[in-house]
Amino acid sequence: MKVVQFVPALDTGGVERGALEIAAALVAAGHQSLVVSAGGRLVEQLERESSRHIHWRLDRKSPVTLLQLFKLRRWLRVERPDIIHVRSRMPAWVVWLAWRGLPPATRPKLVTTLHGLHSVSRYSEIMGCGERVITVSETAANYLRDHYPRVAPGKIRVIPRGVAPDQFPRGFQPGAEWLAAWQQSYPQLAGKRLVTIAGRLTRLKGHSYFINLIEALGERDIVGLVVGGEDPKRQAYAHSLYREVEARGLSERVIFTGHRSDVREIYAISSLVVSLSTTPESFGRSVLEALAMGVPVAGFNHGGVAEILAALYPAGRVAVADCADLAVVAGRLLAADAPLPAVNEQFTLDKMSADTLAVYRELLQ
Numbered sequence: 001m002k003v004v005q006f007v008p009a010l011d012t013g014g015v016e017r018g019a020l021e022i023a024a025a026l027v028a029a030g031h032q033s034l035v036v037s038a039g040g041r042l043v044e045q046l047e048r049e050s051s052r053h054i055h056w057r058l059d060r061k062s063p064v065t066l067l068q069l070f071k072l073r074r075w076l077r078v079e080r081p082d083i084i085h086v087r088s089r090m091p092a093w094v095v096w097l098a099w100r101g102l103p104p105a106t107r108p109k110l111v112t113t114l115h116g117l118h119s120v121s122r123y124s125e126i127m128g129c130g131e132r133v134i135t136v137s138e139t140a141a142n143y144l145r146d147h148y149p150r151v152a153p154g155k156i157r158v159i160p161r162g163v164a165p166d167q168f169p170r171g172f173q174p175g176a177e178w179l180a181a182w183q184q185s186y187p188q189l190a191g192k193r194l195v196t197i198a199g200r201l202t203r204l205k206g207h208s209y210f211i212n213l214i215e216a217l218g219e220r221d222i223v224g225l226v227v228g229g230e231d232p233k234r235q236a237y238a239h240s241l242y243r244e245v246e247a248r249g250l251s252e253r254v255i256f257t258g259h260r261s262d263v264r265e266i267y268a269i270s271s272l273v274v275s276l277s278t279t280p281e282s283f284g285r286s287v288l289e290a291l292a293m294g295v296p297v298a299g300f301n302h303g304g305v306a307e308i309l310a311a312l313y314p315a316g317r318v319a320v321a322d323c324a325d326l327a328v329v330a331g332r333l334l335a336a337d338a339p340l341p342a343v344n345e346q347f348t349l350d351k352m353s354a355d356t357l358a359v360y361r362e363l364l365q
Helices: 014-028 043-048 069-079 089-100 122-128 138-147 176-185 207-217 232-247 263-268 285-292 303-312 323-333 349-364
Strands: 002-006 032-037 052-055 083-086 109-114 132-135 156-158 193-198 222-227 254-258 272-275 297-300
Touching: 002 014, 002 089, 014 032, 014 043, 014 349, 043 052, 069 089, 083 089, 083 349, 089 109, 089 122, 109 122, 109 138, 109 349, 132 138, 132 349, 138 156, 138 303, 193 207, 193 263, 207 222, 207 232, 207 254, 207 323, 222 263, 232 254, 263 285, 272 285, 272 323, 285 297, 285 303, 297 303, 297 323
Parallel strands: 002 032, 002 083, 032 052, 083 109, 109 132, 132 156, 193 222, 193 272, 222 254, 272 297
Antiparallel strands: none
16 A cells, blocks of 8 residues: 555654554555655654655645645645545645545545544534544544534544553663663652653643642652643743742742653653643543553543543543542552552554554555
8 A cells, every 4th residue: 555644744742643653554564655744853753664754834724725735636646645644634624625636536545533622613524524534532533423413423433542562661660871861850859759741831731730739749759740842832821830830839849841752761750640631632642651651640531531541540530620539539549559550452552553554455445
């Protein structure tokens, strides 16, 4: 097969990671893999893993972007892919308009993946335009069924995201070199128990609940670690968090690391990881990664996070937006006799990759 995936950019995030993982699976299975994006820090890895990258800006929400559909249609005629797989709304509009102008008998098969629970609108409905529509969870599938009746239920395929055991191995411990560098960067964390929240600094991630939690736990040996960079479009929110931490006298107990590429190591040295998104997430990759390593996780019990916790760690479920319940659950999971997560056999990268390639083959047959 020759498969082209379309993503806005290749910087960081679940959409980008999913594209890279499927690209690697295609190459490993002997297929041709191409990814179209505006570029980013992950392009080097993509090309190192033998996929082709085509630098093409299709993510701008502008009528000008739609004008590229004619150029894209010509490109598709030249490349002649078997499958085109779109993972984001603006590229999906351009791709769909270009695709439907091709002769039905010779055009590639069209797959879309719904990664997020977008605001309900005609603009968002485009993610249901594929001949097959992959959703990353039952939560995402229900979102489609509930809000877009024109998306035929028979097209939907639920394929949860997955992690590879060698990427997030159970019981993993960082090496001495990493630990030495970490101690040099954060000497104030020596001997502390870390409670970690990971993700870009956006309001939806629920950082205020996290700050409340660290204050409520009270123990001097517990430090909250906020792992994630500022969103360039929401820097005012990030700075409001810094001010809140300082105003509440928590500057020594809540540490902002900025963007880190070593979240695996940070999870490994954490006593607890939390997921506090204020609206349901379509999946919850950080939750799965930590649980796969055997690290306890507490998370608000809705969306894809609820699905993962139900399968691997029911003890970590927290009533949504309930600060008191969060403190109780976190305290229980920080205790010496806290239960361990179940071994992850359900949300694996091999299963996700195999199921996705099976959707491609299903369409071609």
